[in-house]
Amino acid sequence: MKVVICGGGVIGASIAYYLSQRNFDAVVVERTGVANAASGKSGGFLALDWCDGSVLAPLARRSFALHGSLAASMDQDWGYRRVETLGVVASARRDVAGYRNLPSPGWLGGKAAVCGRIGTPQTTAQINPAAFTNAMMAAAIDNGAALVAGCVDGIVLSPGSGRAAGAIVDGAVLASDAVVIALGPWSMLACRWLPLPATEGVKGHSLVFAYRPSPESLFVELESVDGARTSPEINPRPDGTTYVCGLPGHDALPADPADVAPEPGASALLRQMTALVSPELAAAEVLAEQSCYRPVTADGLPLIGPVPGVAGAYVATGHNVWGMLNAPATGEAMAELITGGAATTVDLGPFDPARLAPFKASEVEI
Ligand SMILES: Cc1cc2nc3c(=O)[nH]c(=O)nc-3n(C[C@H](O)[C@H](O)[C@H](O)COP(=O)(O)OP(=O)(O)OC[C@H]3O[C@@H](n4cnc5c(N)ncnc54)[C@H](O)[C@@H]3O)c2cc1C
Known part of the structure; x- marks a missing residue:
């Protein structure tokens, strides 16, 4: 059985991995480059x-465990490590000392205070997303x-049965x-081509600094000099870089990644x-100025x-802020569904595409 997977982000790559583990013939079609989009530029x-407390909990817990076992069992190094995660407040307008409940790591400046430990090495971890994908x-x-470089521009339906019979790639x-549609926001x-609910792209900016601090991940509540409140996230990585995101963008999703x-x-x-949290980090060399879109459903x-209603057609997208986390369990469950008719490791019921109305083909604007 041959399965064409449209999109070489973390979701497409994970589905291909778990299909290949079952000796199924997986072909990923990617337009711009594996991990060129959010799967290479996320936290x-x-x-x-x-x-926990949402229907995502079983998927997330399964996936967190799979990340650990993949890192332990595969030769490649994608910077997987368990970390402590700290909640931080920082302000350009007021003294935040009153929020300080824990000592700050030495690389944080005086305008930031650690208000709590929000994750431990038992519950939080990091990967380099591009390396993992x-x-x-x-x-x-x-x-x-197999990986095919090309642009998917349609789906082939069998004239008789209406069953999915392939993808149209660069016109062929x-x-x-x-x-499988795994095109992230481009889904x-x-x-x-198919009766699918909408998946919007929500833009975010990020920077990668050449800076190696202590390894804690930071989730920051930040007040700028003009009173604007944002929530940057800071992830130091074992390769000597530090990733910072948390500034939204406004541009619409372009057709070409x-x-x-x-x-x-x-x-x-x-x-x-960044300078409000750590002047040292903000002064470091910037290795990448980047942006990407996370895929979000209604x-x-x-x-x-x-x-x-379309036999042989599947979708795996809309992972929002947790696509890196939830990719392995999604890939595993999709492989079970496609090869065996049902997912056994997680209940896919809450994620059934039939729960949302299909988006009108004539109203797609990208
Ligand atoms: C700023 C930011 C920070 C994030 N941080 C985290 C985090 O810390 N942890 C976490 O779990 N998640 C995080 N996320 C979310 C996560 O990055 C996404 O949910 C995930 O990457 C989505 O993966 P995907 O494979 O669905 O989509 P994508 O990575 O967007 O992949 C889709 C692929 O489809 C390709 N494509 C598009 N059109 C075509 C076409 N016509 N033909 C062929 N190929 C095509 C694209 O080139 C792309 O490679 C973050 C997201 C953002 C934006």
Whole structure:
């Protein structure tokens, strides 16, 4: 059985990995480059129990465990490590000393205070997202999967049965027995081809500094000099870099992932925000100024399952702020669904694409 997976982000690569583990023929079609989008530019922060209390909890807990076992069992190093995670407040307008409940790591400045420990090495971890996504794709290829460079511009439906029979890639038919839409925010394009709910792209900016502090991840509540409140996240990485995100963008999603770019002034503003937390970090060399779009559905939950009414068509997208965390369990469950008819490791019921109305093909604007 041949499965074409549209999109080489962390979700597509994870599905290919788990299909290849079951000796199924997986072909990933990627337009711009594996991990070029959010899956290469996100925080890579993982949490065991931060989704508890929502229907995401079993998926997140399974995935947190899979991240640990993948890191232990595979040769590649993608910077996986368990970390402590701190809640921090920082302000340009007021003294935050009253919020200090724990001593600050030495690299934080005087305008920041640690108000609490919000994760421990038992419950929180980090990965380098680009390295992880590429490692999953490489492992899938080692196991027999294929990566095709090309732009998916349609889905082939069998004239008789209406069953999905392949993807149209750069105008040519790539035949298969099943097709998976894993295009992240570009899954919106697939609403032109299949009865799928909308997946919007929500933009965020990030910076990567050449700076090696102590390893804690920081979740910051920050007040700027003009009173604006933002919530930057800071993830030091074992490769001697530190990643900072938390500044939203406003541009609409471009059709071509290669056209995603930071907005004017965004990198300078994010650097100013960083300086309120750690002047030392903000003064370090900037290795990357970047932006990306996280995929978001109408109810904030992912779409993971069969496309309603189209046999052989599946979707796995809309992972919002937890796509890096939830990719392994999504890939595993999708492989079970496609090869065996049902997921056994997690209940995909809450993520059934049929829960939301399909988006009108004529209203897709990208
Ligand atoms: C700033 C930021 C920080 C984040 N931090 C975290 C975090 O700390 N932890 C966490 O768990 N999650 C985090 N996330 C969320 C996470 O990054 C995403 O949920 C996840 O990367 C989505 O993966 P994906 O594979 O669905 O989509 P993408 O990574 O967007 O991949 C989709 C792929 O499809 C390709 N494509 C598009 N159109 C076509 C086409 N027509 N044909 C072929 N290929 C095409 C693209 O090139 C792209 O490679 C963050 C997101 C953002 C924006």
